Amino acid sequence: MILTYKILHNRDFATELHKAIKVAKYAISHKNCRTTKSVKHLGLKACISNQILKKYGGNKKIKNIHSVKLTINGYFVKVNQEKREINIPSLKLKLNYLFPNNFIKLNQIEIDNKYCYISVKIKDNEQIIYNNSIGVDRNTTGHCAVIAIPHTGKVIKLGKKAFHIHRKYKKIRTMLQKANAKKMLKKIRKRESNIIKDINHKISRKIVNIALENKCNIKLEDLSGIRNSKGGKNTKKGKSGESFKSSINTWEFYQLQTLIEYKAKICGIKVIYIDPKYTSQKCSKCGRIGNRNGKKFVCTNNNCKHVDHADSNAAFNIAALELKDNKESNGQLLIERDINKGSTETPQLGTQLIRKVA
Ligand SMILES: [Zn+2]
Numbered sequence: 001m002i003l004t005y006k007i008l009h010n011r012d013f014a015t016e017l018h019k020a021i022k023v024a025k026y027a028i029s030h031k032n033c034r035t036t037k038s039v040k041h042l043g044l045k046a047c048i049s050n051q052i053l054k055k056y057g058g059n060k061k062i063k064n065i066h067s068v069k070l071t072i073n074g075y076f077v078k079v080n081q082e083k084r085e086i087n088i089p090s091l092k093l094k095l096n097y098l099f100p101n102n103f104i105k106l107n108q109i110e111i112d113n114k115y116c117y118i119s120v121k122i123k124d125n126e127q128i129i130y131n132n133s134i135g136v137d138r139n140t141t142g143h144c145a146v147i148a149i150p151h152t153g154k155v156i157k158l159g160k161k162a163f164h165i166h167r168k169y170k171k172i173r174t175m176l177q178k179a180n181a182k183k184m185l186k187k188i189r190k191r192e193s194n195i196i197k198d199i200n201h202k203i204s205r206k207i208v209n210i211a212l213e214n215k216c217n218i219k220l221e222d223l224s225g226i227r228n229s230k231g232g233k234n235t236k237k238g239k240s241g242e243s244f245k246s247s248i249n250t251w252e253f254y255q256l257q258t259l260i261e262y263k264a265k266i267c268g269i270k271v272i273y274i275d276p277k278y279t280s281q282k283c284s285k286c287g288r289i290g291n292r293n294g295k296k297f298v299c300t301n302n303n304c305k306h307v308d309h310a311d312s313n314a315a316f317n318i319a320a321l322e323l324k325d326n327k328e329s330n331g332q333l334l335i336e337r338d339i340n341k342g343s344t345e346t347p348q349l350g351t352q353l354i355r356k357v358a
Contacts, residue, residue, distance in 0.1 A: 001124050001265055002107060005099040006115045013070060013111060016091070019044040020052055020068040027056040028065070045090040047076045051108075069110040069117070079106050086118065125268035133217040133272065134210055135319025136260070137279070138253060140311040141295050144203055145256065148284075148315030149214055155312040156210065158203045162252075165195050196252050204259035211269045218264055219318050220257065221276035274321040284308065284316035 022042045027034055034057045036046045044052075051071035056062060070091070078087040086095040088109065095116060103120035110117040135148040144159025169192040176185040211218050264271050283290045283299035285306040290299040297313040299306040308316075 001262075002119055002121050003103075003262070004117050004119045005097070006117050007095060007097060007099075008114065009093065009095065009111065009116045011093060013091070013113060016044065016048075016070055017068065017111075017113060020048070020070050021065055023049045023052045024056040024065050024068040027053045028059075028062060031057075047090050048072055067112065069112050072109045072111070074106040074108055074119075077106055077109055125266060127265075127268050127270050129270050130215050130217050132215065133219045133319050134207075134214060135219045135315040135317065135321075136207060137311050137315040137318055138221065138223070138256065139280075140314075143311065144199065144252075145207065146309075146311040146315045147207060147210055148312060148319050149210065149216070150316060150319045151216075152214065155309070155315065156206075157311070158206055159199055162196055162199050165192065165199075197255065200252065200256045200259055204256060204263050207260055208263040208267055208269055211264065212267055217270045217272050218260060219272045219274055219321065220260070221279060221318060222273035223253065223276055274318060279317045279321070280310060280314040282313075282317050284313045284320065 019042050023039050023044055026039050026042070030038070034053045036050045036053065039049050039053065040046070042049070048070050051073055052068060055071065056065070056068070072088055072090065076088070076090055078089065079085070080087070081101055084097050084101065086097060086106070086109070087093070088095075091111070093116075097118070099118075099120075100122075103122045105121040107119040107121055109119070132151050135150070137146045137148075138144065140146045140157075142160060142163055143157045144162050145157075147156040147158065148154075149156070169188060172188055173185060176188060207218060210216075261271050278289065280297075281289050281292060283297070283301065283304060283306050286299060286301050286304040288299060288301040288304065290297055290301070290306075292298075292310050295310050297306075297308045297310040306313075
């Protein structure tokens with residue numbers, strides 16, 4: 001598994017970053033001539049321009065470039081794990097790191113005007129596949145996630161706070177929008193997303209801990225259709241009938257998923273994706289389609305008559321469902337696939353860990 005940590009570099013790389021943009025622009029406009037020699041005149045170190053040429057040269061989608069990170073292959077970086085020191089001779093940059101020292105290789109470093117993004121390879125924990133699974137319902141009324149543990153019958157609801165945060169910040173945002181206070185609005189948005197990120201970190205940790213304690217896999221709904229459908233047919237309707245998109249931000253959802261995946265992977269817990277069809281309409285006891293009214297689920301089967309909180313019922317359904325064909329977690333994150341597609345909705349994760357690729 002590859003993890004990326006970000007650390008402050010406290011250096012001014014404005015000149016180099018400016019050169020990097022030039023190299024990237026060259027790479028895009030010169031399809032057939034992209035050697036380091038051809039951009040030598042731009043003045044960036046060959047080992048860095050080489051990486052930028054590689055990254056931007058093959059990418060036909062990129063048309064406009066506003067910021068380009070300085071990219072250094074791990075081969076050109078000296079690491080002293082004993083002293084926790086990273087040395088990039090080409091930039092005369094020495095860094096001390098605090099992130100876990102359990103990596104086996106430093107793959108790459110990317111640098112922007114403030115941070116170094118250090119990608120390291122860590123040894124994968126052996127993944128255990130348990131007989132039991134916990135079900136996590138993420139599209140819930142009032143909580144970020146509702147967890148069902150079928151073999152104990154227990155239900156755990158997490159992330160109630162997020163909804164209060166959204167309500168509070170929505171009011172502030174509306175006010176600022178009316179006042180046309182753009183700068184403040186941006187600041188407030190950032191603050192809100194930081195709070196949500198923190199909540200997602202805590203929820204994901206808790207979910208993985210629950211799986212560990214109960215010796216369970218984690219089952220999630222494969223909601224990749226939601227993002228692409230933009231309120232179309234595939235959009236899972238919220239319990240009150242409004243579409244998913246309007247009730248919670250998509251990025252938050254995927255952020256939580258990414259965090260669950262990476263934390264589970266580190267602990268050797270398997271994440272399984274299931275088809276979200278009918279998870280909120282079906283009775284978790286008998287499987288029949290029942291009535292859902294707001295937060296209440298009532299089974300219409302006279303032999304069953306199961307009554308439950310709608311979210312708990314959905315979470316038990318998720319836990320019981322078999323995995324969706326070919327959609328099980330194969331280590332490559334759904335979010336990562338979106339990055340490849342060039343999506344701009346990608347969340348920035350964590351303070352130390354920002355993303356993971358398989
Ligand atoms: Zn029933």
